[in-house]
Amino acid sequence: EYRPDIIVLDVMLPDINGKEVCQRVRSDPTMDDVKIICISGMVEQDKIEDLKSSGANDFLQKPFEVDALLERVCELLDMETVTAR
Amino acid sequence: MGEQLERLVWTAVIQGDAIVELDRLLEHLVCAWQVATDAACVLIAVRSEWGPFHRIAAAYGNEHVALYESRLPDSAASDDDLYDVLSRITGSDVAFRSGNTMRRTLGTPADVSFGMLIVVGGDPLPDEADRRLREATSALLNRALSQDRLLRDAKLESLAEFAAGAGHEINNPLAAISGRVQLLLRGEQDPERRRHLATIGAQALRIRDMIGDVMLFARPPLPQPQVLNLAEVFRSVVSKFDESCAVRQLTLRCDCASEVRVWADETQLDVVLSQLIRNAVEASPQGSTIRMVASFKGASAGEWTQIIISDEGTGLAKEAAIHAFDPFYSGRQAGRGLGFGLSKCWRIVTNHGGSMELANQPDRGLTVLIRWPAMEQPHETLE
Numbered sequence: 001e002y003r004p005d006i007i008v009l010d011v012m013l014p015d016i017n018g019k020e021v022c023q024r025v026r027s028d029p030t031m032d033d034v035k036i037i038c039i040s041g042m043v044e045q046d047k048i049e050d051l052k053s054s055g056a057n058d059f060l061q062k063p064f065e066v067d068a069l070l071e072r073v074c075e076l077l078d079m080e081t082v083t084a085r
Numbered sequence: 086m087g088e089q090l091e092r093l094v095w096t097a098v099i100q101g102d103a104i105v106e107l108d109r110l111l112e113h114l115v116c117a118w119q120v121a122t123d124a125a126c127v128l129i130a131v132r133s134e135w136g137p138f139h140r141i142a143a144a145y146g147n148e149h150v151a152l153y154e155s156r157l158p159d160s161a162a163s164d165d166d167l168y169d170v171l172s173r174i175t176g177s178d179v180a181f182r183s184g185n186t187m188r189r190t191l192g193t194p195a196d197v198s199f200g201m202l203i204v205v206g207g208d209p210l211p212d213e214a215d216r217r218l219r220e221a222t223s224a225l226l227n228r229a230l231s232q233d234r235l236l237r238d239a240k241l242e243s244l245a246e247f248a249a250g251a252g253h254e255i256n257n258p259l260a261a262i263s264g265r266v267q268l269l270l271r272g273e274q275d276p277e278r279r280r281h282l283a284t285i286g287a288q289a290l291r292i293r294d295m296i297g298d299v300m301l302f303a304r305p306p307l308p309q310p311q312v313l314n315l316a317e318v319f320r321s322v323v324s325k326f327d328e329s330c331a332v333r334q335l336t337l338r339c340d341c342a343s344e345v346r347v348w349a350d351e352t353q354l355d356v357v358l359s360q361l362i363r364n365a366v367e368a369s370p371q372g373s374t375i376r377m378v379a380s381f382k383g384a385s386a387g388e389w390t391q392i393i394i395s396d397e398g399t400g401l402a403k404e405a406a407i408h409a410f411d412p413f414y415s416g417r418q419a420g421r422g423l424g425f426g427l428s429k430c431w432r433i434v435t436n437h438g439g440s441m442e443l444a445n446q447p448d449r450g451l452t453v454l455i456r457w458p459a460m461e462q463p464h465e466t467l468e
Contacts, residue, residue, distance in 0.1 A: 012253060041256025043300040044249050061297070062256045063263035063289050 004034055006073055011040035011051065019054045026055035035076040039064070245303035251296050263289040298425035301356070302432050308350035310437065312460070315379050315390060316341045318351070322358045323377070326366060334372045337362070341379040347390050348458045349437055357430045361394045361453050364426060368398030368451065381459060389439075390459045395452035400445045409443055 007025065011018030018038050025031045037058040038051050048059050058072050074081040266286040273279050319339050330337050347354065358377075365375045378393045401409060410431040434441045434455055444452040 041253045041260065042249070043252030043256075043297050044304070045300075045306040061293065062260035063293055064260070065263070065286075065290070066267050 003031070005077055006035040006037065008069070008073070009036055009038050009056070011038055011042060018056075019051055022051060022055035037069075037072055037076060039069075241303050244299060248296055248300035248303055252300065255296060256293055259289045259292055262286075295425065298429045302425050302429045305353070305429075305432050305436055308353055308433075308437055310348050310350050310461070313347050313349055313351055313354065314343070315345045315347050315392075316343050318347075318354060318358065319377060319379070322355055322362065325359065326362055329366050330375075333366065333369065335366060335369050336374040337377070338374055339377045341377070345379050345381060345390055346459055348460050353433045353437075354457075357433050357455075358392075358394075360426045360430050365394060365396035365398070365451075369396045370398060373397040382456070388459060390457045392455040392457060393452060394455075395450055397450045400447040400449060400451045401443070402447065410441070 007021075009018050009021055013021075018040070022036055022038070025034060025036060035058075036056045037060060038056045039060045039062055041062040042048065043061070051059060057076055060069055060072060071081050073079075263286050266282050266289070270279060270282045270286070273282060316339075319341050323337055323339060326337060329335075362375065362377070369375055374397060376393070376395045378391075380391055382389045382391045409427050411428070431441050434457065437458060439455060439457040441456075442454045444454060446452075
């Protein structure tokens with residue numbers, strides 16, 4: 001029903017993990033243009049690469065500054081950067 | 086002499102099975118060599134700074150063990166040259182050496198931080214005794230080195246597991262702290278309170294980066310190297326520090342010819358150079374200069390690239406300099422002092438087949454010397 005332009009996705013979720021969400025989104029051809037940016041406290045490089053292989057367009061490690069998230073979102077959506085301040 | 090030596094050699098071999106720590110092994114060897122050769126002094130020459138050599142030298146006292154560190158002239162290109170240079174420096178007739186055998190047996194320069202163990206003074210040993218003592222020494226050192234590596238690998242893997250767990254368990258609460266601080270900052274007008282809130286936020290990010298550094302040290306990603314133009318990399322890295330240098334009135338001077346190149350993973354090279362410049366910026370007094378110099382080195386032109394980054398700060402305390410790359414050093418008090426920045430850099434550089442050393446001048450600054458492959462290196466095997 002609702003098709004977002006971008007999904008900001010946490011990775012460690014209660015009933016499903018972020019990787020699986022990425023895979024489900026990417027398996028739906030109508031969602032091809034939807035951007036996914038994953039956020040997580042994880043530090044393992046191989047798991048971050050795994051997320052990207054599963055369909056994530058970008059990854060931002062927690063904690064992060066809001067402006068950093070906004071910058072990445074604007075980059076992915078090809079928009080002029082906005083800031084929180 | 087013959088019987089005594091025989092006893093010592095076999096004692097060393099037997100005890101070698103029980104020796105786990107390299108510094109205990111070295112102490113044993115130094116003692117055995119002194120007795121066996123009736124030497125006035127045992128000279129330990131190291132290619133790079135290494136804690137155990139310093140501890141042994143300190144334990145024995147200067148009259149019995151002289152520690153000579155690695156800043157030898159470039160002309161000392163071979164082990165024979167090194168031997169001759171040391172003879173001239175010490176003013177002694179070096180009667181006995183076994184460094185060549187140890188170095189060839191123990192592997193490539195990139196992964197062996199041993200130098201040579203040279204006995205100064207005393208009479209030459211008979212050939213057979215010489216041969217047996219060399220063999221016993223090599224066997225002992227090989228065994229200790231393998232055990233040390235296993236221990237180190239186990240420590241690194243534990244550290245990686247810790248970092249992985251900490252990454253999730255600590256970074257999420259930090260995100261809560263950081264997020265709310267940023268929300269509070271939006272509505273806060275008072276400059277003093279803004280400053281405090283900004284400090285809280287910055288420290289949360291600092292903890293995040295420290296955990297990231299631990300992981301980068303313990304389990305660095307496999308490098309994907311390519312030939313890179315170092316001058317371009319320098320320009321890109323240096324530009325990130327324009328603002329911080331301007332604030333502190335620091336001059337960041339680069340000297341790198343356009344043809345200098347490195348064989349490196351671009352992201353990891355950036356991590357190393359950024360960390361070292363960040364360290365230099367933080368250490369530098371206002372108005373001082375940070376220098377970055379790069380040039381080709383090596384027996385054949387273009388084999389290695391030497392990168393030197395130096396500051397005019399206070400340098401490191403002697404003990405800290407000795408253990409600068411070792412996150413397991415108990416005196417560091419884990420998590421304090423230098424953090425993992427230098428350890429992380431050392432790990433990346435050595436993973437690429439290079440080496441990293443510090444030239445520390447307390448109260449006059451710190452110089453980091455990196456030797457980085459300029460081209461793809463052939464895979465070397467142990468003999």
